[in-house]
Amino acid sequence: MNPKKTDYPDCCKHLSTGDARPARCSETEMTQMVLPNDGNIFGNALGGMVMHWADMAAAIAARRFCGTGVVTASIDSLSFINPIPVGQVARLRAKVTWCGRTSMEVRVDVEAEDLDAREVRPTSVAYLTFVSLDEQGKPTPVPRLVLETDEEKAEHEAAEKRREARLKLREQTRPR
Ligand SMILES: CC(C)(COP(=O)(O)OP(=O)(O)OC[C@H]1O[C@@H](n2cnc3c(N)ncnc32)[C@H](O)[C@@H]1OP(=O)(O)O)[C@@H](O)C(=O)NCCC(=O)NCCS
Numbered sequence: 001m002n003p004k005k006t007d008y009p010d011c012c013k014h015l016s017t018g019d020a021r022p023a024r025c026s027e028t029e030m031t032q033m034v035l036p037n038d039g040n041i042f043g044n045a046l047g048g049m050v051m052h053w054a055d056m057a058a059a060i061a062a063r064r065f066c067g068t069g070v071v072t073a074s075i076d077s078l079s080f081i082n083p084i085p086v087g088q089v090a091r092l093r094a095k096v097t098w099c100g101r102t103s104m105e106v107r108v109d110v111e112a113e114d115l116d117a118r119e120v121r122p123t124s125v126a127y128l129t130f131v132s133l134d135e136q137g138k139p140t141p142v143p144r145l146v147l148e149t150d151e152e153k154a155e156h157e158a159a160e161k162r163r164e165a166r167l168k169l170r171e172q173t174r175p176r
Contacts (some may be wrong), residue, residue, distance in 0.1 A: 012064070020144035023152050026065035026096040026106070030057040034086050044083035045090060050110060051078060053092055054126045061094035062130035065104060066142040070130040073103060076166055078126040082112065089113040091120070097152070098159030102139035103139035105132045105159050127162060 012025035013044040026174055038049045054079065062070045084090050091111045108122035134140035147153045 001007055019066065020146050022146040022148055023065075023096050024148065026061040026094070028057050028061040028064060028092075028094040029051045029091040030060075030094075032090040033094070034084050034088055034090055036086050039086040039155040042083070043086050045086070047080060050080070050084065050090065050124055051075065051126075053090060054078065054094075054108040054110060054124070055128065057092040057094040058108050058126070058128040059130060061096055061106050061108075062104050062132075064100075065096045065145075066132040068134065068140060070104075070132055073129045073131045074166055074170070075126065075128045076097075076162070076169075078124060080124050082123045084110075084112040084123050085114075087113060096145060097127075098163065099142050100163070101141055103129055104142055104145075105129050105163065107155065108127040127159075128168065129163075 008025070012021060021167055034045045038045050040046050056077065059070055061070065089112070091113050092108055093111075094106050094108045096104050097107045106128050108124075108126040108128065109122065109125070112123045130137050137147045140154045144157050145156070147156055
């Protein structure tokens with residue numbers, strides 16, 4: 001059977017260096033059943049497992065946005081507000097919030113869905129930075145980010161401050 005084309009809107013399809021694209025082109029949703037093997041001794045999803053899922057969802061969002069392979073440069077401010085019990089569903093939503101020359105910041109919101117009670121509650125928020133790489137594995141320019149909503153503009157403004165703090169921290173925590 002022939003592969004089916006993805007149903008991206010036109011503005012999200014074609015890219016050449018210097019193109020601009022809306023943040024919404026990066027939107028990614030991931031749904032994960034939390035199994036016993038994903039859990040800690042308290043019967044909740046392990047923090048490291050949530051980090052792994054967040055990294056995956058964010059990498060897909062970044063790659064959808066820039067169209068090249070990406071690597072995770074940093075993960076910051078991953079807070080765990082509520083646990084996700086084994087047996088519930090982890091729902092992750094990721095979206096690019098900021099772009100530099102070759103790097104992108106992605107926000108990931110994580111929720112726990114209780115399929116019995118039919119309730120959803122927020123559990124984590126994470127910000128990750130990805131770098132777009134060319135075929136030689138070197139950082140390569142990403143498209144310009146088009147901000148369409150007030151929420152996106154506010155996120156972008158806050159992201160500028162996070163980036164400053166992140167780069168300062170990188171200088172202070174270089175490996176010996
Ligand atoms: C991330 C990586 C590609 C950066 O390479 P580099 O030689 O430092 O490249 P540069 O200094 O030109 O930085 C490239 C971009 O990354 C950003 N960057 C680098 N390290 C960063 C960090 N720790 N946090 C946030 N941004 C970072 C730079 O600010 C720059 O952004 P800009 O182009 O938008 O201004 C390189 O450090 C690397 O390959 N790291 C390992 C990645 C990895 O293995 N990840 C885990 C598996 S996916």
